[in-house]
Amino acid sequence: MQTYNLEADGLRGLNTALQAQxxxxxxxxxxxxxxxxxxxxxxxLNAPIKVTxxxxxxxxxxxxxQQAHVHxxxxxxxxxxxxxxxxxVEVEGDASQYAGATGHGGLxxxxxxxxxxxxxxxxxxxxxxxxxxxxxxxxxxxxxxxxVLGDAGDALGDSCYEARFFVRGSVKSLGADCIEKEMRPEHxxxxxxxxxxxxxxAKPEEFKRYGSARQLYNxxxxxxxxx
Amino acid sequence: MCGIxxxxxxxxxxEPQLGAMLTDMLITMTDRGPDSAGIAIYGSDADGNSxxxxxxxxxxxDFATLADDLSEAINTKVELRRNDTHAILEMxxxxxxxxxxxxxxxxxxxxxxxxxxxxxxxxxxxxxKDVAAxxxxxxxxxxxxxxxxxxxxxxxVTTEGAHPFSTGTDQCLVHNGSLSNxxxxxxxLKREGVRIESMNDTEVGAAYLTWKMQNGASxxxxxxxxxxxxDGFFNFVVGTKDGxxxxxxxxxxxxxxxxxxxxxxxFGSEYRALVNLPGIEDAKVxxxxxxxxxxxNH
Numbered sequence: 285m286q287t288y289n290l291e292a293d294g295l296r297g298l299n300t301a302l303q304a305q306x307x308x309x310x311x312x313x314x315x316x317x318x319x320x321x322x323x324x325x326x327x328x329l330n331a332p333i334k335v336t337x338x339x340x341x342x343x344x345x346x347x348x349x350q351q352a353h354v355h356x357x358x359x360x361x362x363x364x365x366x367x368x369x370x371x372x373v374e375v376e377g378d379a380s381q382y383a384g385a386t387g388h389g390g391l392x393x394x395x396x397x398x399x400x401x402x403x404x405x406x407x408x409x410x411x412x413x414x415x416x417x418x419x420x421x422x423x424x425x426x427x428x429x430x431x432v433l434g435d436a437g438d439a440l441g442d443s444c445y446e447a448r449f450f451v452r453g454s455v456k457s458l459g460a461d462c463i464e465k466e467m468r469p470e471h472x473x474x475x476x477x478x479x480x481x482x483x484x485x486a487k488p489e490e491f492k493r494y495g496s497a498r499q500l501y502n503x504x505x506x507x508x509x510x511x
Numbered sequence: 512m513c514g515i516x517x518x519x520x521x522x523x524x525x526e527p528q529l530g531a532m533l534t535d536m537l538i539t540m541t542d543r544g545p546d547s548a549g550i551a552i553y554g555s556d557a558d559g560n561s562x563x564x565x566x567x568x569x570x571x572x573d574f575a576t577l578a579d580d581l582s583e584a585i586n587t588k589v590e591l592r593r594n595d596t597h598a599i600l601e602m603x604x605x606x607x608x609x610x611x612x613x614x615x616x617x618x619x620x621x622x623x624x625x626x627x628x629x630x631x632x633x634x635x636x637x638x639x640k641d642v643a644a645x646x647x648x649x650x651x652x653x654x655x656x657x658x659x660x661x662x663x664x665x666x667x668v669t670t671e672g673a674h675p676f677s678t679g680t681d682q683c684l685v686h687n688g689s690l691s692n693x694x695x696x697x698x699x700l701k702r703e704g705v706r707i708e709s710m711n712d713t714e715v716g717a718a719y720l721t722w723k724m725q726n727g728a729s730x731x732x733x734x735x736x737x738x739x740x741x742d743g744f745f746n747f748v749v750g751t752k753d754g755x756x757x758x759x760x761x762x763x764x765x766x767x768x769x770x771x772x773x774x775x776x777x778f779g780s781e782y783r784a785l786v787n788l789p790g791i792e793d794a795k796v797x798x799x800x801x802x803x804x805x806x807x808n809h
Contacts (some may be wrong), residue, residue, distance in 0.1 A: 340782055
């Protein structure tokens with residue numbers, strides 16, 4: 285295992301060393317100490333390596349991740365796993381705004397709470413939040429799954445496309461064109477798999493499913509006055 | 512962008528270190544606001560006297576005989592303590608308003624930064640580390656303090672556009688964001704007789720809270736009202752003589768992190784600003800909820 289002291293050796297050196305694994309994996313296990321809220325920790329990775337960050341990070345941790353498993357033993361600032369393509373990003377604490385924004389794939393597993401705009405414009409990423417989420421989550425979500433073991437804030441899934449939302453607790457309000465939907469056997473299967481992969485202590489049957497009413501897909505002449 | 516830091520001490524033994532802790536937090540937020548910086552320190556009261564903090568671009572000339580000139584004008588003994596471009600004028604509380612009026616004639620070019628029993632505000636254009644060093648903020652003690660690093664958007668990079676803003680006795684406010692209805696509120700508040708000195712949006716926010724409190728609202732109530740009346744993006748951190756408050760607008764796109772231990776309550780625009788505080792590893796750390804008022808009192 286390679287250990288890196290971020291405070292002493294600097295961010296650029298860390299990301300250069302980690303990204304060097306994209307070409308040729310020489311070290312599969314990395315540990316980052318003293319992140320102290322630094323931004324852009326472990327970004328742009330594209331190799332099957334495991335990176336453990338011992339502490340809390342700032343903006344854009346594990347952004348654009350592919351293949352790698354990034355495990356933050358602390359909380360993360362805004363934009364964790366933004367535009368993730370594949371791999372796993374695991375957060376032991378809370379996540380700030382727009383966690384997993386625009387993500388195309390992979391699993392973002394947040395053990396604490398996520399605040400506003402979690403999963404905004406999600407495009408295939410799976411996000412599991414063990415606590416609560418804030419307002420405007422999954423706004424314009426296109427595909428993928430957002431699973432929330434706690435409660436959701438205002439305007440969940442506003443203007444969403446085909447992303448699925450599973451919430452165990454309450455939903456403060458649904459956004460425009462987002463509705464509660466029937467939980468069919470295939471959804472139970474999807475959810476069971478996600479909860480298992482996230483190590484979440486919850487049963488799929490306890491959740492409600494939400495998604496697009498598909499009323500905003502096409503122009504409706506009755507809405508002409510609004511333009 | 513802008514950076515905010517705030518520290519409200521519960522543990523008296525930390526009070527001598529307030530300035531040092533705030534300086535460290537402030538410098539960490541340089542990336543968020545390199546244009547100007549400022550700090551409001553709630554220190555001890557000056558032997559029963561109150562304080563006016565004044566600033567001058569021609570400090571040597573303006574401050575040379577200021578104590579004597581002002582003493583004569585308001586017919587009471589005024590003590591002057593100079594700190595670089597700023598000076599603290601100490602006088603009885605009931606003379607503050609008279610002194611303010613006298614200064615407008617005696618030193619028209621001078622600016623009044625704050626007035627109150629304990630508050631002192633220092634702010635200048637420049638990097639936070641330089642601003643903190645020129646006033647030796649790290650040597651200051653106190654019960655609570657608020658700092659700001661500014662990246663200007665709504666008005667020019669000047670001393671008077673720097674935060675914190677103080678529009679009422681022992682009150683101050685710093686802001687990350689921008690207000691979009693500040694012009695109409697400036698007109699309204701000026702008609703109501705609230706003093707507003709600059710074209711800056713944040714000063715209007717501060718004046719709004721002052722006006723609310725003049726009309727009987729508590730700081731908590733004033734902050735609640737600001738959510739309805741002020742339009743735009745804002746994280747406000749507010750100080751009063753013995754209190755410290757935080758509010759975020761309902762959209763809450765400006766970042767904020769808070770930490771609380773038995774020793775202190777701290778605010779930072781980013782967690783980075785808090786990492787060197789004592790016991791931060793075991794502190795309760797959270798992101799303040801949108802449209803929710805947080806308030807602590809001594």
